Amino acid sequence: MTQDVWVIAEHFQGRLNDITRELIGKGRxxxxxxxxxxxxxxxxxxxxxxxxxxxAVDAVLVADHPDLREFTAEAHSLALETxxxxxxxxxxxxxxxxxxxxxxxLLSARTALPCxxxxxxxxxxxxxxxxxxQIYGGKVFAEVAVAETTTLVAxxxxxxxxxxxxxxxxxxxxEIPLPASLPEVRTKFRKLIEPPPGxxxxxxxxxxxxxxxxxxxxxxxxxAEELAEAMGGAVCASRPVIDQGWLPLTRQVGKSGMxxxxxxxxxxxxxxxxxxxxxxxxxxxxxxxxxxxxxxIFAGAHYGAVVDxxxxxxxxxxxxxxxxxxxxx
Amino acid sequence: MGLVQVPPIPAAPGPLFPELxxxxxxxxxxxxxxxxxxxxxxxxxMDYAPRKAVKMLLExxxxxxxxxxxxxxxxxxxxxxxxxxxxxEISDGLFPALRAAVVAEGKAxxxxxxxxxxxxxxxxxxxxxxxxxxxxxxxxAGVPVPVISQLxxxxxxxxxxxxxxxxxxxxMEISRLLARILNTLGVDFAILGSxxxxxxxxxxxxxxxxxxxxxxxxxxEILNKYKFREIIMTDPHSYRTLRNIYPxxxxxxxxxxxxxxxxxxxxxxxxxLKKRLSAxxxxxxxxxxxxxxAHYEEPRMLLAAIPGIxxxxxxxxxxxxxxxxxxxxxxxxxxxxQERVKDRLxxxxxxxxxxxxxxxxxxxxxxxxARFEDAxxxxxxxxxxxxxxxxxxxxxxxxLN
Amino acid sequence: MNIAVLTKQVPDLVEGVEIDSTxxxxxxxxxxxxxxxxxxxxxxxxxxxxxxxxxxxxxxxLETGEVRDSLCAALAKGADRVVIVATSADAPPSNHTAAKIxxxxxxxxSFDLILTGVRAIDDLDxxxxxxxxGYLNLPYVxxxxxxxxxxxxxxxxxxxxYPGGFAAELEVKLPAVLGVQAAEQPPRYVPVSRLRQVxxxxxxxxxxxxxxxxxxxxxxxxxxxxxxxxxxxxxxTPEEVARQMVDLFAERRLVR
Numbered sequence: 001m002t003q004d005v006w007v008i009a010e011h012f013q014g015r016l017n018d019i020t021r022e023l024i025g026k027g028r029x030x031x032x033x034x035x036x037x038x039x040x041x042x043x044x045x046x047x048x049x050x051x052x053x054x055x056a057v058d059a060v061l062v063a064d065h066p067d068l069r070e071f072t073a074e075a076h077s078l079a080l081e082t083x084x085x086x087x088x089x090x091x092x093x094x095x096x097x098x099x100x101x102x103x104x105x106l107l108s109a110r111t112a113l114p115c116x117x118x119x120x121x122x123x124x125x126x127x128x129x130x131x132x133x134q135i136y137g138g139k140v141f142a143e144v145a146v147a148e149t150t151t152l153v154a155x156x157x158x159x160x161x162x163x164x165x166x167x168x169x170x171x172x173x174x175e176i177p178l179p180a181s182l183p184e185v186r187t188k189f190r191k192l193i194e195p196p197p198g199x200x201x202x203x204x205x206x207x208x209x210x211x212x213x214x215x216x217x218x219x220x221x222x223x224a225e226e227l228a229e230a231m232g233g234a235v236c237a238s239r240p241v242i243d244q245g246w247l248p249l250t251r252q253v254g255k256s257g258m259x260x261x262x263x264x265x266x267x268x269x270x271x272x273x274x275x276x277x278x279x280x281x282x283x284x285x286x287x288x289x290x291x292x293x294x295x296x297i298f299a300g301a302h303y304g305a306v307v308d309x310x311x312x313x314x315x316x317x318x319x320x321x322x323x324x325x326x327x328x329x
Numbered sequence: 330m331g332l333v334q335v336p337p338i339p340a341a342p343g344p345l346f347p348e349l350x351x352x353x354x355x356x357x358x359x360x361x362x363x364x365x366x367x368x369x370x371x372x373x374x375m376d377y378a379p380r381k382a383v384k385m386l387l388e389x390x391x392x393x394x395x396x397x398x399x400x401x402x403x404x405x406x407x408x409x410x411x412x413x414x415x416x417x418e419i420s421d422g423l424f425p426a427l428r429a430a431v432v433a434e435g436k437a438x439x440x441x442x443x444x445x446x447x448x449x450x451x452x453x454x455x456x457x458x459x460x461x462x463x464x465x466x467x468x469x470a471g472v473p474v475p476v477i478s479q480l481x482x483x484x485x486x487x488x489x490x491x492x493x494x495x496x497x498x499x500x501m502e503i504s505r506l507l508a509r510i511l512n513t514l515g516v517d518f519a520i521l522g523s524x525x526x527x528x529x530x531x532x533x534x535x536x537x538x539x540x541x542x543x544x545x546x547x548x549x550e551i552l553n554k555y556k557f558r559e560i561i562m563t564d565p566h567s568y569r570t571l572r573n574i575y576p577x578x579x580x581x582x583x584x585x586x587x588x589x590x591x592x593x594x595x596x597x598x599x600x601x602l603k604k605r606l607s608a609x610x611x612x613x614x615x616x617x618x619x620x621x622x623a624h625y626e627e628p629r630m631l632l633a634a635i636p637g638i639x640x641x642x643x644x645x646x647x648x649x650x651x652x653x654x655x656x657x658x659x660x661x662x663x664x665x666x667q668e669r670v671k672d673r674l675x676x677x678x679x680x681x682x683x684x685x686x687x688x689x690x691x692x693x694x695x696x697x698x699a700r701f702e703d704a705x706x707x708x709x710x711x712x713x714x715x716x717x718x719x720x721x722x723x724x725x726x727x728x729l730n
Numbered sequence: 731m732n733i734a735v736l737t738k739q740v741p742d743l744v745e746g747v748e749i750d751s752t753x754x755x756x757x758x759x760x761x762x763x764x765x766x767x768x769x770x771x772x773x774x775x776x777x778x779x780x781x782x783x784x785x786x787x788x789x790x791x792l793e794t795g796e797v798r799d800s801l802c803a804a805l806a807k808g809a810d811r812v813v814i815v816a817t818s819a820d821a822p823p824s825n826h827t828a829a830k831i832x833x834x835x836x837x838x839x840s841f842d843l844i845l846t847g848v849r850a851i852d853d854l855d856x857x858x859x860x861x862x863x864g865y866l867n868l869p870y871v872x873x874x875x876x877x878x879x880x881x882x883x884x885x886x887x888x889x890x891x892y893p894g895g896f897a898a899e900l901e902v903k904l905p906a907v908l909g910v911q912a913a914e915q916p917p918r919y920v921p922v923s924r925l926r927q928v929x930x931x932x933x934x935x936x937x938x939x940x941x942x943x944x945x946x947x948x949x950x951x952x953x954x955x956x957x958x959x960x961x962x963x964x965x966x967t968p969e970e971v972a973r974q975m976v977d978l979f980a981e982r983r984l985v986r
C-alpha cells in the first residue's frame with residue numbers, strides 16, 4: 001500500500017463535475033498530511049482533453065475504453081480493480097453521487113477493501129485518518145476511524161471548497177491496461193433521458209425563495225426571481241399566491257402542494273400557516289421575514305427578521321451578488 | 330333563558346356504526362325529491378350529486394358511484410341529512426360507506442389522504458408528529474396544565490385537546506388561552522398529554538374503519554383508566570364522534586364542547602370579561618357544532634357577553650350555515666378539491682361575512698382560522714375582516730392574552 | 731420470474747434518536763423502529779413487477795428492530811413469502827456484515843432480481859445492494875426509479891436517476907441486484923383492517939444464517955449538532971439584516 005490519495009474524477013459531457021474539484025482540493029491536503037502523491041483517476045472514452053483540467057494533481061491514471069463512455073458500476077469497478085492491483089493507495093476518494101454511490105459499494109465488496117459513505121469531513125489526527133459522516137437525516141454525526149488499509153471514501157458534494165485547477169504542473173499520465181472487450185460486464189447504457197422542458201421542479205432546488213401574501217402583487221415577483229437567481233435557487237409560494245394565479249401550481253409548497261426539504265428556505269411575507277409549514281418544516285435552514293412579530297413562522301424558523309419583505313429582497317439580492325463576486329475573485 | 334335542548338345520544342348498545350346501519354335501510358326510502366342535491370354545497374363539482382348517486386345505487390350501479398369523485402368531494406356538512414324528508418343519513422352514513430369500499434378494496438388513495446392515515450396509524454395524529462410532543466403546547470401556556478396520569482386522583486373535567494389544537498401553531502395558541510381561562514375560572518381539569526391519540530372522526534369518515542376501530546379500542550382503554558366527571562373538547566369533530574359513535578363500543582362518557590361548558594358558567598365568566606372589544610362580529614356555525622349537535626345558542630351567548638360586541642348574522646346561519654369546506658376526509662384532500670372546484674366554500678363564506686358589515690368573523694372550530702384566513706387573503710378582504718376563535722376573543726376580554 | 735426484496739428497520743426519526751452512554755452509538759431504548767423508506771419503494775416496485783409479469787416476490791429481513799410489523803404489511807400488500815433471517819449479533823450489523831449474511835442466504839436460490847432500497851438513514855459503510863452484488867458477483871445499478879422486463883425474463887431495462895431531472899436508461903442481464911430510489915408509484919396503502927388480520931393469522935418463517943465474519947465500522951464518537959429554540963431574530967434595517975443573512979449563508983456555503 002502506498003500513501004497516495006486517489007480521486008475518482010467525475011465528469012459529464014466533457015467537463016469535470018464540481019465534486020471532482022472539491023475532492024482534488026481536499027485530496028491535496030490529505031496527500032500532504034500522509035506524505036503521498038495526489039492521483040486523479042480518469043475513466044471514460046476519449047477523455048484526453050480533461051487531463052489538462054487535472055493539472056493540480058501529481059499523476060493521472062487514465063482508462064480510455066468505449067465501454068467506459070457512460071457510467072456503469074460494473075465497467076468502472078472493473079477498471080478500478082485493474083488499477084488497484086499494482087500499488088493500492090491509502091485512500092480512494094469519490095463523490096457520494098449517482099456515480100460514486102454505486103461504485104463505492106460494488107468495488108468495496110469485489111476487492112474486499114473497506115468503504116465509508118456520507119462523509120462531510122476528513123482529517124488526519126496524530127497520524128491517523130478520521131472521517132465524519134452525517135446520518136439519521138442530519139440529526140447525528142458519526143466520527144469514524146479509517147482502517148489502516150486502503151479505504152474507499154464517498155464524500156457528500158459541497159463538503160469541501162473547490163480547488164483551483166489552473167495549470168500548475170504537468171502530471172504524469174499512466175494508462176490503466178484494459179482488454180479490448182469486457183465480456184463480464186452485463187450492464188449496458190442505452191440512452192440519456194432528459195427532464196421534460198417547462199417549469200422548475202422545486203423539490204430539487206437546494207435554495208428556495210418562498211413568497212407569501214406579503215409580496216402583495218404579481219409585479220413584485222420579479223424581485224423575488226432576481227434573488228432566487230442570485231442564490232442559484234427557485235421561487236416557490238404559499239397557497240394564497242398560487243390561488244391568485246401569480247405562479248403555477250407546481251410552485252406551491254404546503255399540504256396541498258409540494259413538500260420540500262431544501263438547504264435553505266427563505267420565507268418572505270409568509271405567516272406560517274400550518275398547511276404551509278407542513279410542506280417545508282424539514283428544510284435544513286429556515287429564515288423567515290414578516291412584518292408581524294407574532295407570525296407563527298417565527299416559532300419554527302431558525303432565524304427571523306421583522307422587516308418588510310419588499311424592502312429586504314432587493315437589499316439581500318445586492319448583498320448576495322457582492323458575496324458571489326468576492327468568492328469568484 | 331335556558332339552553333337549547335341537545336338532540337338525544339343514540340341508545341346503546343347498537344351496531345358499530347348506527348348511522349350507517351340506518352342509512353343502508355333508509356336509502357331504499359329515498360323519494361328522489363332532490364333536496365339533497367339542491368342543498369349540497371359541492372353538488373355542482375360532483376360527478377353525481379347526492380340524489381343521482383342514491384338513484385344509481387338503487388339501480389345497482391355501485392361501481393360507477395364508488396369510482397367517481399362524488400364520495401371524495403362530500404365535505405360532510407350534513408345539510409342533506411338535516412333536510413332529507415326520509416331522514417336518510419347521506420353525508421355521515423352513506424358517503425363514508427362508499428369511501429370505506431374504496432379503502433377496503435385497496436384501491437389507490439389520494440396521496441395526501443394516504444399520508445394522513447398512515448401517520449395516524451403510526452403516531453396517533455395525521456400530522457406525523459411524535460406523540461411525546463402532544464403536550465408541548467402547554468409548556469408555554471403560562472399557567473399549570475395538569476396531566477391526568479401525573480395527578481393520580483380523580484378530576485372534575487378531562488379536557489381532550491385533540492390533534493390540531495395540540496400540534497398546529499394557531500390551534501396551540503388557542504389551547505394556551507383556554508388553559509388560562511380554565512385556570513382563571515378555577516376549574517379542576519387535566520389533559521391526557523402524551524397518552525392522547527386522535528379520536529378518529531376524520532379517519533372513520535374517510536372510510537378507514539380498521540383504523541377507526543383501532544383508535545376507539547385504544548382510546549376507550551385509556552379513558553377507562555381515569556376518573557372524571559365530564560369531558561370537554563375544543564374540536565367539534567371529535568366531540569361529535571365521542572358523543573354519538575363511541576357509546577356503541579362501550580365508550581360512554583359525559584361530553585360537552587367547550588363553548589357549552591363555558592356557557593354553563595356564564596355567571597362566573599361575565600364579570601371577568603373586563604376589556605371592551607368594540608367590534609361587530611358575525612359567528613360562523615361549524616357543521617359539527619351546528620347541524621350535527623345543535624349547539625347554536627351557547628357560542629352566541631358567550632359572544633354577546635363580551636362588552637362592546639355587536640352580533641350580526643350571516644344570510645346562512647344556524648341550521649342553514651355554509652360549511653367551511655374542511656370536513657370529513659376533505660381536510661386531507663385540499664389539493665384534490667382545489668383541482669376540481671373553482672368557487673371554494675371558504676371564500677363564499679367569507680363574502681357572506683363581509684356582507685354583514687362585520688369586521689370580525691368568530692369561529693369555534695380549530696380547522697377554521699387557517700382556512701378562513703387564507704380565504705380572506707384570496708378574496709382580497711385583508712384589512713376588512715379578521716378571523717378569531719371565540720376562545721381568543723374571550724381571553725382578550727379577560728386580558729389573559 | 732423470482733424477485734427477492736431485502737428490507738431493514740431503521741430508527742424512526744419522528745420519535746428522535748438519542749446517543750447512548752458510551753457516546754459511540756445510538757441508544758436502542760430511545761428508538762422506535764420503522765421500515766427504511768427506500769426499502770418500502772423496493773417492495774412497491776417488486777409488487778408492480780409481480781402484477782405485470784406474474785413474478786413471485788419474497789421478502790427477507792434480518793432479525794433486528796421490529797421486523798414483524800413490516801413483514802406482515804408486505805404480506806398484506808401481496809408478497810408471496812416473507813422470511814426473518816436470524817443473526818447472532820446484538821446490535822444491528824454493518825452493511826458489509828449484513829450483505830455477507832444475505833449473500834450466504836441467497837446463494838444457490840434462483841432469484842432473477844434482488845431489489846433493496848438504495849440507501850438507509852443509518853448507512854455508514856456503503857449501500858447494502860452494491861455490497862451484496864459484489865459478494866455474489868452480480869451486476870448492480872443503484873438509484874433506480876423504474877424497472878421493466880424485456881425479451882422475456884433475461885434482460886431488465888432500468889432507469890437510473892441523475893441530478894437535475896436527468897436519468898439514464900440501462901439494460902442489465904439478469905440475475906442482478908438493484909438499489910431502488912423510488913418506485914414508479916408511491917408505496918401502496920394497506921387498509922388497517924387487512925393488516926390487523928394478517929398480524930393475527932400469519933406465522934412468519936424464520937431462517938438461520940450461517941455465521942459470517944463480521945466487518946465492523948469503528949465509530950469513535952457519535953454526537954448531535956446543537957439545537958436552538960425558536961427563531962433567532964436578526965435586527966436592524968433591511969440592509970443590516972441582509973448582511974447578517976449573507977453571513978449565515980456563507981457559513982453554510984449557500985452563496986455560490
